[in-house]
Amino acid sequence: MSSRILPMYEPRLHTYNVYAALFSIIAKDESYLPWFYSNFISIGINTCDDTLYFTDHFTFFEYGEGLTSCPWLEVYKPPHKTIYSQYSFNIKDAVTSYLNQNKYIWLYLDQFYIPQSAHYQKMHKEHSVLVYGYDDGASVFYIADNLDNGKFITTEISCRQLIKAWESDICEHFRRLFRVLNSKQGEYTLSTAHLRDQIEGYLSSKPMNQGIYWDQIPVDGPHAYVQNIQYWIFGHEVYSYIQRLIKQVKVMNGPKVLDVRIPHLLWEHKKCMIERIHYLNLGMHDLVSEYEKVVNHSLTIRNLTIKYNITKNDRILDEIDTRISEVVHTEDIVLRKLAELL
Known part of the structure; x- marks a missing residue:
């Protein structure tokens, strides 16, 4: 045996x-951190299934010819x-x-x-x-x-x-x-210029139409739609789309439920970003205290989503919508300051 x-x-x-x-x-060990903090910055939502991802999502091992980012x-x-x-x-x-x-x-x-x-x-x-x-x-x-x-x-x-x-x-x-x-043992050098471009692309909702994932021939079968860029929304525009989804839930008839994965990924996105600020030793520029508000709002949105799915109280949807607007506003200010420092 x-x-x-x-x-x-x-x-x-x-x-x-x-x-x-x-x-x-x-x-x-922590040898992979330069790669981690150089990526996982932009997000994208596929409007076919309304699923939110980091734009790195399909670049690891599932698609194309087995390549990996x-x-x-x-x-x-x-x-x-x-x-x-x-x-x-x-x-x-x-x-x-x-x-x-x-x-x-x-x-x-x-x-x-x-x-x-x-x-x-x-x-x-x-x-x-x-x-x-x-x-x-x-x-x-x-x-x-x-x-x-x-x-x-x-x-x-x-x-x-x-x-x-x-x-x-x-x-x-x-x-x-x-x-x-x-x-395997990898190697990656963090580039502040790359980081700045990634952050600016996220804030401007720049389409992620290049890279190891998008450059590959789409797979056939049930997942083919995920590699069609026309179905995607990127960066900060994702939040407006999420707010539209919330409004749709509010007016729909029948069972009402919010996808908890969306606010959970947004919360993880914010946690990654504040870790990134610490990793870059930029905490002394008051970025951390300001961005902590974004992290806390995002956690509250996640928790309110869970609460709504239990109670079906539409007033919770209004609070989620308000907090999303606050996240977008505060994050835009902080990340523009961060980009200037890079």
Whole structure:
């Protein structure tokens, strides 16, 4: 009997499992921080599904030819023929073979077969999962995903459950996104000019139409729309779009609910920014105290969103809208000062 459990480190971001998985793999020490603080600055919302991301979201390991924007990560994309002919009905051997080489696996599983999922034995729903270990003796695999009410956790599932979750018909089109991930020693030099351009682009809502993600040929299948730039809104214009979504919820008939992931990512965005200011040793310019207001407002917006989904009190929507306007106003002032100092 054999086993292998790969290291998992505390992730810096949690809103989506793609962020948490990335940092769980690379955050062994702080050597990656220059890269981290040089990126994760702009945000974008896809108007097809109203999902908010850092604009770095799809540049790690899922799309294109397996390239990655992270210097601390190696990505291998097996050929489609290999995935569909060799892995489709032999996933256990494929995964354990990669794990024995100290490589993580990113693949899509049907949450109907994952006991920790809210969809377990209720609804078939595909979702990406990081596999970081196995134990033949216990007949289990170790996985990580946002399974605890959206919180990223590590857990285990039986070998039989993983096989069923992988072979489920609902995952057919997503098997092509099978990736092999390997941590490596990276190198990155922080550029203040790059930082300034990123911040100014965020404030001016500049479209992110270049880079490792946008320059690649769009994937086919159910995720193709995410690489069509006409469906995206970027930077500070995102907030106006979110306010329109809130107004739509207020007037709609039937079940009313706000997507908590949107304010949660905005809060993480603000936390990253204030960490960035500290990292650049610019706290003495009164930027921190001013930007803390933005962080606190963003946390309040996140908490009010949760409260609204419970109470359905429309007055909470008005308060969220007001606080979003305050975030935009204050952040614009502080980040313009920051850009001038860079």
